Amino acid sequence: MERADGAGPLPPSLLTRGLSKSFGLTRALTGVDLRVDAGTVHALLGENGSGKSTLIKTLSGYHHPDPGGSVEVGGQPLQAGVASSAYDLGCRFVHQDLGLVDTxxxxxxxxxxxxxxxxxxxxxxxxxxxxxxxxxxxxxxxxxxxxxxxxxxxxxxxxxxxxxxxxxxxxxSVRLLVLDEPTATLPDTEVKQLLAVVRAVAASGVGVLYVTHHLDEVFEVADDVSVLRDGRKVVTTKARALTRRELVEHLVGGELEEVSAASDSLPTAHAAPVLRVQDLSAGPLVTANFTVRPGEVVGVAGLTGSGRETLLPAIFGAIPRSSGRVQIGDVILAPGRPDRAIAAGLTLLPADRVRLGGVMSMSARENLTLPALRALWRAPRLRRRLEVAQARTWFERLDVRPRGAVDAPLGSFSGGNQQKVLFGKWLRCAPRVLLLDEPTQGVDIGAKAEIHRQILSAVEAGAAAVVSSSDYDELVALCRRVMVLRDGRFVAELSNGALTVAEVAREALGSEDRAA
Ligand SMILES: Nc1ncnc2c1ncn2[C@@H]1O[C@H](COP(=O)(O)OP(=O)(O)OP(=O)(O)O)[C@@H](O)[C@H]1O
Ligand SMILES: [Mg+2]
Incomplete structure (x- = not known):
């Protein structure tokens, strides 16, 4: 992009040379050179734990980089480890954990x-x-x-x-906007709106560094793409010169079939419903009525504010309901009692991982153990060896990385790896009904397929699952039927030939006119 005064090209919005960052013996970033030109969107990709958030936190001054590298913003040197320096040079950040103050x-x-x-x-x-x-x-x-x-x-x-x-x-004068997985929990339509804003911001001359696991977004919004693997940059290229297959190969360092789970392989469920929801209302959710049988995966779609965010927590009892009845098997659940819900065989993987999902200061092992304490308890103490062995098994099953780090605090894992730990925490309870709110948020494409496989195998073994997701591809791949919420009510139930991404999006929006 040229300067407005015609004095030649603008300096790059971001230029890093030899940027490295270690945490003890872990090298999260090694010698990264990255250039984000003014007026462009630069997608930064990489598997879970590849160093994306670390790079961003190093730019924002949250982490102090290892000596030897340099960073320039708009041609000016950035002072390493000083948050005000990034702000003053015109850097703005949306971090993966958002950094908002709840109160x-x-x-x-x-x-x-x-x-x-x-x-x-x-x-x-x-x-x-x-x-x-x-x-x-x-x-x-x-x-x-x-x-x-x-x-x-x-x-x-x-x-x-x-x-x-x-x-x-x-x-x-904002020069650089950095977004770390801004669309992890956004429904399709809202993603489109955000991408439009991102494009407009870039068109005004700002450089945008955009982190995502959603490859479609890369092709929709990015000019350039860089891929990190194990903390090293493996490629920078023009997005339009890249095929999806090539991008996946860069990401995983080899060939990977993008497996999408086939719920079609599940036999049709005939057993009596294990979950019955009757006239449930809570917050924006006006009313919900449905049942789910063992062996079924049912999807829930809806825009933000449609009641989709309240449905699963209200069933579980994590948020108050204003009326209605929830039944697991023969047990009618008391409102506001998640403990009773768990005892009856219900679990909830919440959408808000950082606030509600796990205890970030406790180790991954402790987080995994929390719901299974009773099984591991032999008075007067916990069966520690068994606990560690089980934690390691779950790390392997869900491919949590770093592999051996069961004792590291949950907060030190990358976002996607935190999500895998929390998923394992609930899956290990072998629940009768799994309520999954954004189960694969922030999870890379390989791990997403693995989580889908785990959901299906739990369901094959006789559990029932309700998956609420802003990712319509995920719903279509994983579910036999998808219920769509709009303005607090279910307006459609899609299955068989009618269950397509386009149809889910259309029902969520309400009319074709509004989709324009
Ligand atoms: N505060 C920390 N202490 C110790 N290790 C850390 C810390 N923050 C990150 N790491 C490690 O650095 C590596 C890179 O993590 P990072 O969060 O940058 O990954 P990411 O690419 O953002 O992954 P994701 O897609 O899952 O968000 C991981 O191995 C992680 O465990
Ligand atoms: Mg991250």
């Missing part, structure tokens, strides 16, 4: 990074509200700026973090 309102979260507008020392609340509303509207979000962030759904939280990153883009 503050949406507006206050925006102000925390962009600054509070003040007059004579007093905060101008109205101006802050307006600024926040504008930032949200740019992304097509109609959220009240005064809502507490803690009460928002996973996709809404992502929206707030993106809006915040761009909130002051018109007042200051």
């Amino acid at each position: 503050c309102s949406v507006a206050d979260n925006v102000a925390l990074t962009t600054g509070f507008p003040t007059r004579c020392g007093a905060v101008r609340r109205k101006a802050l509200r307006r600024r926040t509303e504008e930032a949200l509207q740019r992304l097509g979000l109609a959220l009240d700026p005064d809502t507490l962030v803690g009460g928002l759904a996973a996709a809404e939280r992502t929206g707030v973090a993106v809006a915040r990153a761009l909130a002051d883009a018109d007042r200051t």
Whole structure:
């Protein structure tokens, strides 16, 4: 991109040379050279644990890089390990864990990074509200700026973090926007909106570094693509010069058949329903009625705000319901009692991994053990050897990396590997009904196929599964039937020939006009 004053090309938005980062003996990044040109979208890809988030946190000043490398933003040197340096040079970040403060309102979260507008020392609340509303509207979000962030759904939280990153883009010179898996829990339509915003931001001259596991997005939005493997950059190339197959080969370092789970292989379920949901309502969910039989995988689709985010937690009892009845086998579940739900054979993998899914400061082993404590308990102590052996087995089954690190804190694993641990934590309880909210969020393509296989084998063994996902491809591949929520009610149940990605998207939106 040329300078507006015609004085030649703009310096690159980001230029890293020999960037390395170690955690003790783990080398998370080794000598990475990366160049993001102004006005372009540069996709950064790599398997779980390949170093993407580490690279980003090193740019933002959260991590101090190893000596020897250098980073420039818009031609200016970045001071390593200094957060204000990145901000002052015009870098804006949406981190994988978003970094929002739950106990503050949406507006206050925006102000925390962009600054509070003040007059004579007093905060101008109205101006802050307006600024926040504008930032949200740019992304097509109609959220009240005064809502507490803690009460928002996973996709809404992502929206707030993106809006915040761009909130002051018109007042200051933003040069580099970095998004770490912003679409992990966003439904298709909202992904489209976000990609449109990303393109518009790039068109205004900003360089965008975009991390994702969704290959379709790469071809839709990226100009350039770089791939990391084991902390090293293995390739940078033009997106349009690349086929999907070549990209997958770069990612895994060899050939990989992208396996999509075939729920068609499951026999038709005839047993009596194991899960019965009657007239359930909670928050935006107006009413839900359905049953699921053992041996079935049922999908739930819907836009943010359709009630999709509330359905599974309300069934489980993790959030209050205003009315309705939930039954597992013969047991009628008391509302607001997840402990009883678990005892009856129900489990929930929540969409919000960081806040609700696991204890980040505890080891992966301890997280895996939590729901199975009773089985491992021989008074007066825990059967530690057995516990460690079982944790290792689960690491192998789900290909959690680093392999041997069962005792490392969960928070030190890459996002996708955290997700695998939490999935294992619930699967090991051999539940009768698995409620899975965004089960493969942030998980790379190889591990996604593995998680799908594990879901299907649990179901083949007689469990039932309800999968709520913003990834329509996943729903179509995994489920025999998909129920679509719109405005708090089920508006369609798709199966057989009618179960296609396009049809799910159409029903979720409501009409073809609105899809335009
Ligand atoms: N704070 C930390 N302490 C120790 N090791 C860490 C820490 N943060 C990251 N690592 C390690 O660095 C490596 C790279 O992790 P990183 O989070 O950068 O991966 P990623 O490419 O973002 O993966 P994902 O797609 O799963 O998000 C992993 O082996 C991870 O365990
Ligand atoms: Mg990551």
